[in-house]
């Protein structure tokens with residue numbers, strides 16, 4: 640119950656401050672080289688937009704989908720829990736997650752020990768990355 644309330648807080652607060660960020664998608668696209676060691680981007684029809692590693696889930700259509708819902712990927716318990724609790728990625732939440740995954744999941748789940756399997760932090764240009772990923776959807 641405590642977890643659900645925390646997730647709700649994360650979902651409601653960004654809306655009041657406006658969930659669309661002023662990121663630059665072109666800058667984000669250039670920065671994706673930092674992500675592709677672990678993430679690929681594959682369109683629904685199988686087209687490989689970015690060939691990448693499999694340490695992390697495929698990021699096609701990530702904006703608008705529930706956290707932790709890429710089929711076949713084994714997420715950390717914390718990220719799976721946040722998704723089950725109703726967390727859906729929008730630009731603001733995604734930018735906050737990639738800037739500091741552990742901290743984001745602590746806030747989203749309300750669990751002090753929450754931990755992400757993503758060890759990389761993308762602090763500078765997180766909004767640009769969110770804007771880029773928002774373009775990759777149906």
Ligand code: HEC
Pocket residue numbers: 671673674675676677678694695696698701705706707708709713714715716717718719733736737754755756757758759761768
């Ligand atoms: C060292 C490998 C690694 C790098 C580099 C990395 N990630 Fe990740 N990423 C992961 C892993 C592993 C997960 C799954 C996290 C979990 O289960 O807690 C993840 C999860 C995510 C998710 C959540 C996806 C979902 O389906 O809920 C997003 C969004 C994401 N990464 C974006 C990025 C972006 C953008 C970059 C580049 C700035 C990046 N990642 C760099 C390994 C990485």
